[in-house]
Amino acid sequence: MSGSFKRVCVFCGSMPGAxxxxxxxxxxxGRVxxxxxxxxxxGGGAVGLMGIAADAALQAGAEVIGVIPHGLLKREVGHGGGVAMHVVDTMHERKAMMAELSDGFIVLPGGFGTLEEAVEALTWAxxxxxxxxxVFLDIDGFWQPFLRTLDFxxxxxxxxxxxxxxxxxATTVEEALDKLAAFRPPPEVQPWLRPDQA
Known part of the structure; x- marks a missing residue:
């Protein structure tokens, strides 16, 4: 793994899904x-896919950092032991800090919030x-309708x-992490804004 690739941010549901x-x-x-x-x-929660990924990473010995707004801390049951928790004021601060602390993003299945976080990360890129x-981790074809929308x-x-x-x-965790580690922006992507203008 590249020396410059140290942390991965995961966007995922606060529910476990069907x-x-x-x-x-x-x-x-979390394990890999x-x-x-x-x-x-x-996102700092102890519930749903968020909690499952965090627990697995903690149990396997990884550094785990959670970022959660005050208003969601009780509603999403902020994770306790072992997580380095950052409590922020707004959702925008949450996303900005998650991006600042990480070197790439994996998107697991989720709902409105997961999609919004992923699309903002794409927009910033x-x-x-x-x-x-x-990287959208396409479990059982979950992200296919959305990816077809992007094609459209x-x-x-x-x-x-x-x-x-x-x-x-990607269809596997290993493939997703490999793609993140190897990612370089396409030459067509030119900086339009500085990070402080986001």
Missing amino acids: RPSYAESAREL VAQRGLGLVY QLGIQAKGV MQEEGFVRPGQRPLAMQ
Whole structure:
């Protein structure tokens, strides 16, 4: 693993989802992150896929950092033992800190919040605010409808062909981490804004 790739941020649901494979993948992600000597950055909750990934990473000996707003701390049952917890004021601060603390993003199945976090990370990459990869871990085809939507956006002229590859996909945890470690922004992506202008 590259010396510059030290922590991975995971975006994922605060619920476990309908299929056991979602929880299994979250658990595997936590284990493999630890096996590779990486740290895990996540939304700070103890519930759903968030809690499963964090628990697995902790149990395997990884550094785990949680970032959660005050308002969600009780609702999402902020994780306790072993997690280095950062409590912030707003959702925007949460996303900005998660991005600052990590070197790439893996997107597990989730709902509105997961999708919003992932799309913002893609937008920041598109604008050159950050040069970190975003990989959708496509468990049982979960992300296929969304990825097809991105293809349609490109076909309709709203996403440039050179920028569409920013939304990477993988079907295994190992593949997702390999893609993040190897990620380099496409040459078509030019910085439009500085990080402090996000």
